[in-house]
Amino acid sequence: MKDKLQALVSNKAADYLEIRIEESAVTSLRFRGPILEAVNTSLQYGGCIRALVNGGWGFITFNDVNDLDKKVAQAIHQAKLVGAAGADSKLAPVPVVEDVVHVPFLEDPRQVSLAEKVELFDSYNDIILSYGKQIVSSSINYFDKYSKIYFANSEGTYILQHKLDLAGNIAAMASDGSTTQMGRVGFGSSIDFGVARNLDAKVREACGKAINLLAAPSVRGGEYTVIVDPDLAGIFAHEAFGHLSESDFVYENPQLQAVMKLGTKFGGDFLNIYDSGLTAGARGYLKYDDEGVATEKTDLIKEGVLVGRLHTRETAAKMGERPTGNARALDYSFAPICRMRTTCIAPGEASLEDMLAGVKLGLYAKGSYGGETNGEMFTFSADEGYMIRDGKLAELVRDVNLTGNVFTTLGNIDMVGKDFTTRESAGGCGKGGQVPLPTSEWAPHMRIQNVLIGGK
């Protein structure tokens, strides 16, 4: 493969040329209620070619990997057309790499028989469906995807990466006839099927949570002091700040560059945020990105000050900064764009008790149902919330949706917990039509002042 791919991208009429070929096998299971609705095996094989000519990009993607020479010529032809229209894309230099990357397995899901996988998830399903009569249904999804990704570019880089992504979601649905509520357990890994095992206690807890939420009132809308658990703090790091750190948002926007100037103070001295590709085991782990650039731990906020951002080779070149290994593509059918890997809020010094102390009326929000950002504002949903009254946790509430302005909210974080928690889920990040990309978000508890909560 190496010689073939390198020959394809060498000595062509392009300023830069790369090819990526991906071969994947996916196994997935889906339970809905008592029925194992889907058992699927999927073989995916395809590739893409990206050419840069006079600052213009041409990109083509295909399943048919024959006639690759013709496809290279087509990508170059498209790139020329764009180059002639005055495009000015360029790439920051990076080291030429030759490497083969294997998965450092703890437990390889390919060695676990389909029968055993079915039996394992069936056992969780049994726990849910026999939990009690208010539990009306279950929903269990699991997949594992093993890929071999070949990458070669015209600069001489050749990398073969073996990759594993596996994840699942186990949900219990409770209903009282007028409303349905959910409790969930998520898991994920890039090295270990073992994360899917021994979840009985968590599954039971999710059932209890779903039932308790039935009787819980909706939270009353308004501004609160909010303590977010590590799940939600992770989503905060991702939605509220991570996306703004993606340089494709900034690199051609001088007004935004002024706002996002390195050295600007955004939060308290206790606030440290970074994004790392080196988190082995995390779904956001990757040794090389999809431009063949070695990943790293990239500091974004250090002691409250903006110190870095996430780059592709193109955004780094435009901004005169260093590529950080954040160019990622969902699969062979997409060109790489600037994406996060594992985004973390580093641990602080506060305990949950410290955070609760002195909160007269507040909200403790737990578990993430997902979030979204438009750059300036973010929003995310919690699985559940507890009111905080006079420094103590009080009644359970539901329909908790938090929102805020990114800049104001960073400044309103007044405590970061010491209980840094690694956490994986079955969700994924969406951007530019590429969804769900495996990312991870790790964080401790965190307290934020003046958070707006939706509701009546």
Place this chain on the structure above:
Amino acid sequence: MKDLIAKAKNQAQQAELYQITVTETPVRYENNKLKSVDASSRQINALRIVKDGKLGFATSTGDNLHPLLDMAMTNAQYGRDWDLPLPGAAPLPQVELTHPSTELDLDTQVEMGDKLVRQVRECHPDLLASARVSTRQTTTRLLNSQGFAGEYSKRTFTILGSIELTEGKNFLSLYSGYMSGKLEDQLDKTIADLVKKFEHGRNNVPVKSGKYTVIFSPSGLGDIVNPLLACANGLAVEKGFSPWKDKLGEKLFSEQVSLYDDATIPFAPVSCLFDGEGIPAQSTAIIDKGVVNSFILNMVTAKALGLESTGNGFRGSNGELSAPDNSNVVLDIAETQPLEEMLSSVEQGIIIHSLMGAWAGNPYGGQVNGNIDLGFLIEDGRIKGRIKDCMVSVNVFEAFNNQILGASTEKEWAWNMLAPHLMLRDIAINAKG
């Protein structure tokens, strides 16, 4: 394809091969410049078999059909029970899918993107305009052992335009676009919509928490209609988590409200001849004058509920097993007035074009809470400016029952939904401060 079905029939009682080929040529403008010309071509194959009363399934890409049968046979050992006959040969509806106007060459696509970027840039020297102009050609083939052999091709175009303006820490991001099988004036409409939203969004105005008259534009309505579609979905009904599971025939909403799923609308984004299981495309009234009239069903959910499939067994983008999903959605409100008249009737209210994060709630409870990503304050019938840092909360079940104040006569496509502007009363807005 025929060979594989014949071979599968020797080993299994029923077999079905679904194949979709897609070619697409997007032209992308980014930050005021032509950025990239792309081309993609994909083929997905999905084999479903029934072996000893159990379902087996497998998918592959490209021309890699060979391993599918063995994979599906293995999976059938664990597959769900299946005692339904796959549909046999049947007459398919005549649906106009593709108009010649969507045959666009690369140069035309580049010119269209260029026009969009050029014209919206005239609004402000510092704004960044982006655009995507794309055509997509899809051929869908379905062949099964019961005699169904169907094939159709369709071509759609997509125009998507956006504007970003950053002034200090104030971001204005606007989107507009269309997808259709017939190219008419959508490019000009996209440009006009962006320009109008930009003019309205240039100035921020304060908003206080309270109850407001709120108009949802068609693009803002998606999140509001979503709980209705989720409750009507056959899977949620079959599994018992839809609150509508025993409400068929009951009047839950104002008789002004009708909601349809219709795969037969000429040139509409999700129109087709048959669904992912070979059931002919059709139109289904989900809500008929306020009454829950039908669920959205594929074969297996229909069977479980003792009903007939509504032809909504759609497959995912990788050919996944069919699940009940909507085709084109049409919202009808009986009493309407021209949009201008509706807007000018508002003494104090809000118009919402886009919500953020509203999808994240639990749709079966009907409660939608979202950050107002793009919304404007209306006073004395005029748009005063953009409101920010605020959330809207709607209980959709209540809103469609007794909070409708009016709807516009004009309807617009927002991707796969055709809807009017909808005006609701007493909607809760929570604002900072």
